[in-house]
Amino acid sequence: xxxxxxxxxxxxxxxxxxxxxxxxxxxxxxxxxxxxxxxxxxxxxxxxxxxxxxxxxxxxxxxxxxxxxxxxxxxxxxxxxxxxxxxxxxxxxxxxxxxxxxxxxxxxxxxxxxxxxxxxxxxxxxxxxxxxxxxxxxxxxxxxxxxxxxxxxxxxxxxxxxxxxxxxxxxxxxxxxxxxxxxxxxxxxxxxxxxxxxxxxxxxxxxxxxxxxxxxxxxxxxxxx
Numbered sequence: 001x002x003x004x005x006x007x008x009x010x011x012x013x014x015x016x017x018x019x020x021x022x023x024x025x026x027x028x029x030x031x032x033x034x035x036x037x038x039x040x041x042x043x044x045x046x047x048x049x050x051x052x053x054x055x056x057x058x059x060x061x062x063x064x065x066x067x068x069x070x071x072x073x074x075x076x077x078x079x080x081x082x083x084x085x086x087x088x089x090x091x092x093x094x095x096x097x098x099x100x101x102x103x104x105x106x107x108x109x110x111x112x113x114x115x116x117x118x119x120x121x122x123x124x125x126x127x128x129x130x131x132x133x134x135x136x137x138x139x140x141x142x143x144x145x146x147x148x149x150x151x152x153x154x155x156x157x158x159x160x161x162x163x164x165x166x167x168x169x170x171x172x173x174x175x176x177x178x179x180x181x182x183x184x185x186x187x188x189x190x191x192x193x194x195x196x197x198x199x200x201x202x203x204x205x206x207x208x209x210x211x212x213x214x215x216x217x218x219x220x221x222x223x224x225x
Contacts, residue, residue, distance in 0.1 A: 038125075039112055042108040042109075042111050042125065042128070043108075043112070045105075045128050045129075045132060046104075046105055046108045046109060048132075049101045049104040049105040049132075050105055052101050053098065053101050053102070053105075057088070057089065057090055058071060058090060058098070064102065064105060064106045064109065067102065068102065071085065071090055071091065071092045071098075072092045072099070072102075073091055073092065073093055073094075074094070076091075097135060100131050100135050101135065103127075103128075103131050104131045104132050104135070107125070107127040107128035107131065108124070108125070108128040110124040111124035111125040111128060156203075157182065157187065157200065157202075157208075158218065160178060160182065160185065161215065161218045161219055161222060163181070164177060164178060164181070164219065165219050165222035165223045171212075171215065171216040171219050172212075174219065175212055175215060178210075178215060179191055179198060182198065182200050187200040187201055187202070195211075196212045196213075197211045197212065
């Protein structure tokens with residue numbers, strides 16, 4: 001992984017070079033014609049993309065068309081199978097990181113297809129590299145956002161309940177205000193109307209739940225203290 005990232009940033013990789021913002025068509029064409037070095041680069045892209053998908057629980061022993069048919073929402077046949085994939089967390093949507101990884105895998109495979117013309121292979125190689133850069137950039141951005149969100153959150157949701165405990169209002173009314181505070185403090189709350197609970201992320205980004213009954217009890221405790 002680190003080696004590939006270095007190649008993209010412009011480090012020398014054997015006899016060819018891929019820069020971050022531009023590609024040397026002639027250099028890549030020569031590499032494509034000479035074969036081995038170009039193929040090694042593409043093989044590593046495929047290995048990386050498939051490994052990332054495997055970490056998420058996907059079966060990457062399939063060829064790409066079968067993989068799409070098994071996991072992509074728009075290709076899955078039948079509502080029952082669609083429901084099962086969703087429950088298993090193995091449903092791929094368009095514009096997701098998973099769909100980009102599959103596109104990298106597919107484009108790199110096609111770039112290695114010697115039955116295609118060199119210009120087509122180069123086009124697929126550029127696509128694979130560009131998609132990989134996009135995935136890495138988005139990941140870096142997501143990590144920064146999570147760190148910022150974590151810093152902006154209150155240390156504990158109980159701090160928010162303490163603030164609400166001084167108010168002379170019933171728990172049901174303050175429950176809605178509690179939801180608003182969680183949102184403003186970047187706890188990313190989701191309210192369940194059917195189960196009367198709120199799911200949120202703590203300062204470490206882990207999911208937690210707060211039942212209304214728990215909130216009510218905590219509110220009462222803080223008012224007594």
